[in-house]
Amino acid sequence: MNTNEAKEYLARREIPQLFESLLNGLMCSKPEDPVEYLESCLQKVKELGGCDKVKWDTFVSQEKKTLPPLNGGQSRRSFLRNGGPGSGKGTQSLKIAERYGFQYISVGELLRKKIHSTSSNRKWSLIAKIITTGELAPQETTITEIKQKLMQMPDEVGIVIDGFPRDVAQALSFEDQICTPDFVVFLACANQRLKERLLKRAEQQGRPDDNLKATQRRLMNFKQNAAPLVKYFQEKGLIMTFDADRDEDEVFYDISMAVDSKLFPNKEAAAGSSDLDPSMMLDTGEIIDTGSDYEDQGDDQLNVFGEDTMGGLMEDLKKCKIIFMIGGPGSGKGTQCGKLAEKYGFTHLSTDELLQNELSSESGRSKLIRDIMERGELVPSGIILELLKEAMVASLSNTKGFLIDGYPREVKQGEEFGRRIGDPHLVICMDCSADTMTNRLLQRSRNSPQADDNTTTIAKRLETYYRASIPVVAYYETKTQLHKINAEGTPEEVFLQLCIAIDSIF
Numbered sequence: 001m002n003t004n005e006a007k008e009y010l011a012r013r014e015i016p017q018l019f020e021s022l023l024n025g026l027m028c029s030k031p032e033d034p035v036e037y038l039e040s041c042l043q044k045v046k047e048l049g050g051c052d053k054v055k056w057d058t059f060v061s062q063e064k065k066t067l068p069p070l071n072g073g074q075s076r077r078s079f080l081r082n083g084g085p086g087s088g089k090g091t092q093s094l095k096i097a098e099r100y101g102f103q104y105i106s107v108g109e110l111l112r113k114k115i116h117s118t119s120s121n122r123k124w125s126l127i128a129k130i131i132t133t134g135e136l137a138p139q140e141t142t143i144t145e146i147k148q149k150l151m152q153m154p155d156e157v158g159i160v161i162d163g164f165p166r167d168v169a170q171a172l173s174f175e176d177q178i179c180t181p182d183f184v185v186f187l188a189c190a191n192q193r194l195k196e197r198l199l200k201r202a203e204q205q206g207r208p209d210d211n212l213k214a215t216q217r218r219l220m221n222f223k224q225n226a227a228p229l230v231k232y233f234q235e236k237g238l239i240m241t242f243d244a245d246r247d248e249d250e251v252f253y254d255i256s257m258a259v260d261s262k263l264f265p266n267k268e269a270a271a272g273s274s275d276l277d278p279s280m281m282l283d284t285g286e287i288i289d290t291g292s293d294y295e296d297q298g299d300d301q302l303n304v305f306g307e308d309t310m311g312g313l314m315e316d317l318k319k320c321k322i323i324f325m326i327g328g329p330g331s332g333k334g335t336q337c338g339k340l341a342e343k344y345g346f347t348h349l350s351t352d353e354l355l356q357n358e359l360s361s362e363s364g365r366s367k368l369i370r371d372i373m374e375r376g377e378l379v380p381s382g383i384i385l386e387l388l389k390e391a392m393v394a395s396l397s398n399t400k401g402f403l404i405d406g407y408p409r410e411v412k413q414g415e416e417f418g419r420r421i422g423d424p425h426l427v428i429c430m431d432c433s434a435d436t437m438t439n440r441l442l443q444r445s446r447n448s449p450q451a452d453d454n455t456t457t458i459a460k461r462l463e464t465y466y467r468a469s470i471p472v473v474a475y476y477e478t479k480t481q482l483h484k485i486n487a488e489g490t491p492e493e494v495f496l497q498l499c500i501a502i503d504s505i506f
Contacts, residue, residue, distance in 0.1 A: 014051035016118050025059025028151060060151075088244050088251065089187050093162035095252050096259065102158035110145045111137055126371045135380045136166055143173050150178065158263075167225040168232050183262045184233045185255055186226075187244035224412055317392055318422040321346075321401030321505060324408065326472065327430030328465040329458070330437030330444075331487045332494060336430075337405045339495055344502060345400040347392070351407050354387040355379065381413045389421060401425075409468050411475045425505045427476040428498065429469075432487040434462050481505065 010016060022041055031037035041059045045051060048058070090106060097104035111131065118124040127137050136142075146161065153159070161181075165171040174181075233239035240258050244251055323346070327333035334350070341348040358366050365383070372379050384407075392402055404424075408414035417424075438458050445453040476482045483501040487494050 014054070016121055018045065018051045018054050021054045021058050024148065024151070028060045088248060089185075090162055091248060092185075092187065092244075092252055092255060093160045096255060097160045099256060100158055100259065102160050103153050103156040104160050104162065105146065105149055106162045107142060107146065107164040108162075110149060111142065114145060122371065126368070129368060130380065135382065136170075139170055139173055142170065143177055146174070147178060165229065168228050171229065171232060180236075181238060183259065184239040185258070186230055186233075186239055186241040187251070188241050224415060316396055317389075320392075320396070320399065321426075322422065322424045323401065323403050323502065323505075324414075324424045324427045324476075325403060325405045325430070326427065326469060327406075327487065328432060328434075328437050328469070329461045330440040331430035331432040332440070332491065333405055333430050333487075335491060336495060336498055337403050339491075340498060340502065341403055343499070346403040347395040347399040347401070348403045348405060349388060349391055349407075350405040351384055351388065354391055355384075358387060381410070381416060384413065385416055385420060388417070392421070408472060411471050414472060414475060423480055424476075425481065426501065427480055427482045428501060429473055429482065429484045430487040430494075431484045436488055437462060 022038060025041055026034060026037065029037065044058070045054055048054065093106070094104055096102065111127070115124050115128045115131075123141075127141065131137055142164070146164070150159070165174055230239060230241065240262075242251055242254055242258075325333050325337055337348045337350075340346060355369060359370055360366075365386075369379055369383060388404065388407070395402075408417060438455070441453045441458050442455070473482065481504070483504075485494060485497045485501065
């Protein structure tokens, strides 16, 4: 058996995950007889049904699964460090850790080491691809890695976590599964400075996620997520923001004074640090410019700083009528989209159908999508937008507009669509009660042997829809023309309301 065959065998049998879990159990339990302990663990693996059922904490006793309190006593402190890529947060985090005797954790380094040590593992190969494109690693994976790292350092007086959280969802997950941080530091840095630092680091270090396209994506993700994240921690009174455009020693002095004041209040109050306006991190210009010195000469249709190189096609696309159709499962949006497309000469696009079509194409991208879906992760919004744009461009010559069904599913998707293609002319929300949608889905399940809807699965689908749609509807209520349609009536009654709404944009 050669090396590649051995690696493939280990990955296919989930052996790396098994050994990882066994080691976690050993570290937490510290049994007198490790051999006997391992034998009992392997017996448990058999009872569970195999290695694929083993998680990182399978062999960690229940009382040890709750991490030692990071903020529950006076002896242990934790704070998170955030800022744009290239803002200097890694440098400052290390200096703070050294000054106060805290342990330093770089989330980016944690993930990169894991990828390197498990290169033959399918899950981590997929995560490596995601990171290399500048997207965030799956949230639960990141939290799991942080938890494992924290379990290895139960006696530290303080922890500095660098580069985390990247968005509000990560912050909520961290608080839910680990703790609320004692202090959050945000480093605000001008856009041009961030870009210069990242490009310089790419030349010096050659990290795979410092390629130009990934840099563009990371900066754009940062721009989207920074303001809500800062606002979230401001409301909790946990965050201080510092101007990171200055000399690093000046920045370090201000952060140190703030840490003394926040974590060690008996010391002299902080001097020179203040809550800066969050708008400082999102200056009036674009987060990145499109200077030709940085243009990507590869075969991608977008250059590395987001400028579209498809010329007149994109201009034609922006002139088309674009309508988003939002509605829960069973609201009737699929049926109505078909009728509207026929009446108005629109092209009806469903992101679910686009994904299924791509999966059947056996392209390189389809393999990536399949891997993501098989892991139970959400397909990155960038891939969804790519599929949408390609389908729209392909239909330009024979359509009067686009009716996009079930999109966007989150505000971030809508914002990105607006930047890359254009804001929709109309957003339609099919307003329908949960009882009506449930009854329709149950009826459909009885009439179709393929449908597997039952009361439990329907409730979960509706909960997911409501959680995602509320912020999307609120976003478009203030941004563009939004029509709420009463979808409780007969298909004919609903169709008439929809036609009136669509006629208003012609």
